[in-house]
Amino acid sequence: MKALTALRWTRAPFVALGLLAAGAYIASGIRTDLPHPPDTVANTDHALRILAPLTLGTAAVLAASLSRYVRDHAVGRSWWAGMARLLWPVPVIAVGAYLVLQGWAFATGPAPFPTGLSLWMLGLGCLALVTWSAVGTVIGSGGQLWPVPVAAAALFLFYSYLPAIEPPWLRQLPGTQVGCCGIDLNPAPETLLVSTVVLGGLLVVALGAGLVHRGRAAILTLGILAVLGVGSLLAATGSHRDSYALAEPRPDETVCTGSSPEVCLWPEWEHEAPRAAEALHRAQANLKAAGAPLLADPMSDYTTDPQIPGLGYMTGAGDHQIVANAAYTTLAQRAGTAYCQNHDLTGASMVLARLAGVPRSTLGSGTPLPPEVSKVLRASTTEQVAFIEREVAAVKECAR
Incomplete structure (x- = not known):
């Protein structure tokens, strides 16, 4: 007291x-x-x-x-x-x-x-x-x-x-x-x-x-x-x-699902890998139907190249976010890097994600889309695919 x-x-x-x-x-x-x-x-x-x-x-x-x-x-x-x-x-x-x-x-x-x-x-x-x-x-x-x-x-x-x-x-x-x-x-x-x-x-x-x-x-x-x-x-x-x-x-290895496309996540997210794999499987089917570039297979949460991002999976990530991240990673792998000087693959990855089934309203995390991307999204599927290929080629050429 x-x-x-x-x-x-x-x-x-x-x-x-x-x-x-x-x-x-x-x-x-x-x-x-x-x-x-x-x-x-x-x-x-x-x-x-x-x-x-x-x-x-x-x-x-x-x-x-x-x-x-x-x-x-x-x-x-x-x-x-x-x-x-x-x-x-x-x-x-x-x-x-x-x-x-x-x-x-x-x-x-x-x-x-x-x-x-x-x-x-x-x-x-x-x-x-x-x-x-x-x-x-x-x-x-x-x-x-x-x-x-x-x-x-x-x-x-x-x-x-x-x-x-x-x-x-x-x-x-x-x-x-x-x-x-x-x-x-x-x-x-x-x-x-x-x-x-x-x-x-x-x-x-x-x-x-x-x-x-x-x-x-x-x-x-x-x-x-x-x-x-x-x-x-x-x-x-x-x-x-x-x-x-x-x-x-990290000494631990990523855990892979064995699906197509295969998804490899860090061990702490192993229990969520099947859901991510299912989301990418549906996206892959949409891209095949559209004749667009397919998602990379396997799709890993980690890459040894610092210029190429991994899947970037996070707890609670929605299916649309997973597909959008996979689209960005896929194009970065095709170009050898995610960006070069004034060229980057953000716009092209948005278009690819849209072709994969991601709603337009969720592209860009809810922020206004760049005018060029908005214009391309109103074009035909063929023109959208051509836009993606041009953007990848531009970044690839710049990085040489």
Whole structure:
């Protein structure tokens, strides 16, 4: 009860923390259209630029205000026991806000529920917020407020600018996987391990500094420098020291249906492959009847050529979207690339998708069609096929 009485006046900062955490979704520019779970987690981790300094600053300010109370009422208990009893809402709210943001990104996006390495990445985000809460508590334990904005600003730079400067191995220290991961890439476990060592080491240092009665600031400072030094050594000597994406190719293979055209999707979407295959089978029949170019067979979610897109399947994708993506991939394979200078296959793929049975209203994701495409769609089937062939030939010639 005494703890609740001492904490009563601090409710406003906690409410502010929750509101600002919700606003971090907008401020961080989080995308919800990424189909690969690690990519979704990595993108949402940009919220740590706001949540981490806010968590550290809130913990430090409250610890500074309550340090005398804890000292006077911690008879028979450790300093951490007293502080944890008063300040536990700080890491709880911060971690809760972080998980809500991640949950929102997955609930509203096409990525399946995270597993494996994606869960490791989520754990790193939670560990980071607990760590910075502990660090902030130690910083505020001296009763001084001037170190708080300095530490919060340094932490903001740690998350915002460290991943953007040379050398590349510095990106591994904050624990956010900048540039990770395309549909064919997973985060490199080695880089996740470095981040775990850094964040875990900082938490141990903060907890250790709180156990002593004097020299907490010095112990915390030296400990942070030592942990960052060890992390830098691991990152600078690892096999991913020159990696900007902190990722490596996925070890798993796509799963194919054996249908015609054959559809090959990543394992997390294996259960949806039959529906995609059926949609492409109907589209192929329509193209045969129209005398138009047929869809590529097999149709894979992944291609080794960066100039040729894969099927780009996403959870919940409608049949029309699947066919439209397949049309674009097919023409890119025919031309050897999806675009070249001022030439691209967007218009031709729309016409091919229409011939495959995609309703005109869904072409271009509902945006107005280019005038040239609208004109071609009003022409005969023969003229539409000729338009497709001309566009493919133009891109192919340009790419030579």
